[in-house]
Amino acid sequence: MIRRRVLARQLKLLREQSGLTLEQAAPQLDFSVSKLSRVENAQVMIDVHWVKSMLDIYDAGGTRWNELLDLAREAQQPGWWRAFGLxxxxxxxxxxxxxxxxxxxxxxxxxxxxxxxxxxxxxxxxxxxxxxxxxxxxxxxxxxxxxxxxxxxxxxxxxxxxxxxxxxxxxxxxxxxxxxxxxxxxxxxxxxxxxxxxxxxxxxxxxxxxxxxxxxxxxxxxxxxxxxxxxxxxxxxxxxxxxxxxxxxxxxxxxxxxxxxxxxxxxxxxxxx
CATH class of the missing domain: 3.30.870 (Endonuclease; Chain A)
Structure with missing residues (x-):
């Protein structure tokens, strides 16, 4: 859950640094504005393919590309507690x-x-x-x-x-x-x-x-x-x-x-x- 929150915060920061508003970025991702907002507030799970699309649109590359993709993969991993039914x-x-x-x-x-x-x-x-x-x-x-x-x-x-x-x-x-x-x-x-x-x-x-x-x-x-x-x-x-x-x-x-x-x-x- 925390990894998802960290990822969401980083993606929001990248969008803002690219100069795009929610209304401008959402159509380019085939998202509704409300969906992109939920992604940036860590209210929905986001997969690696979505993150790649965002990094492309926000023109983020270099080490940030790999760091955020790794973070996206970590955020998708089931927690150890799931084995206990939690x-x-x-x-x-x-x-x-x-x-x-x-x-x-x-x-x-x-x-x-x-x-x-x-x-x-x-x-x-x-x-x-x-x-x-x-x-x-x-x-x-x-x-x-x-x-x-x-x-x-x-x-x-x-x-x-x-x-x-x-x-x-x-x-x-x-x-x-x-x-x-x-x-x-x-x-x-x-x-x-x-x-x-x-x-x-x-x-x-x-x-x-x-x-x-x-x-x-x-x-x-x-x-x-x-x-x-x-x-x-x-x-x-x-x-x-x-x-x-x-x-x-x-x-x-x-x-x-x-x-x-x-x-x-x-x-x-x-x-x-």
Missing amino acids: GNNSYIAFETEASRVQIFTLGYVPGLMQTADYARALMRAVPVRRTEEQLDNEVAARMYRQQRLSSADNPLELVAVIDESVLHRPVGGPDELRKQLDHLIALTGLDTVTLHVLPTAVGAHAALASGFSILHFGELDEPDMAYIEHTVGALMIDKAGEVSRARLAFERVLSDALDPAESQALIRRLAGG
């Missing part, structure tokens, strides 16, 4: 392309830090119809995502702030909570993971209404996105002003949170270690 518009499609994720959770351990049993217990608690196979696939996909935290080739940096109440909620039962706390401690040993606990004693804070994530895309030069998951669905946010508000809220909860060493000590104490 759609292309899921959060996972965006996280897969991110280089860093900042996340704050109020009620549960972040998905990137969950044990399989903890994840399964959470999913069973949500009133969403799933077959056992679908449940197994979603848990497996969540575990697969976590591999990037320890990947040498394609690492994902995670900065997580979790509300202290999460450490006391026995998702899956007391034994599973203890295993989950031990897992959190183990994850803090990874160079890619920074974990903070927001103490209950802080009281009211900047993100009391909901948890959220902010995704950063590094070398892809794609603008940051925010993601909010709620009881009846989820929302991806890419409007600059709203993402900035999310970024400010994260900075504020981070400033209220315990530092990593203090957070780890609290988790160890609660885990009985």
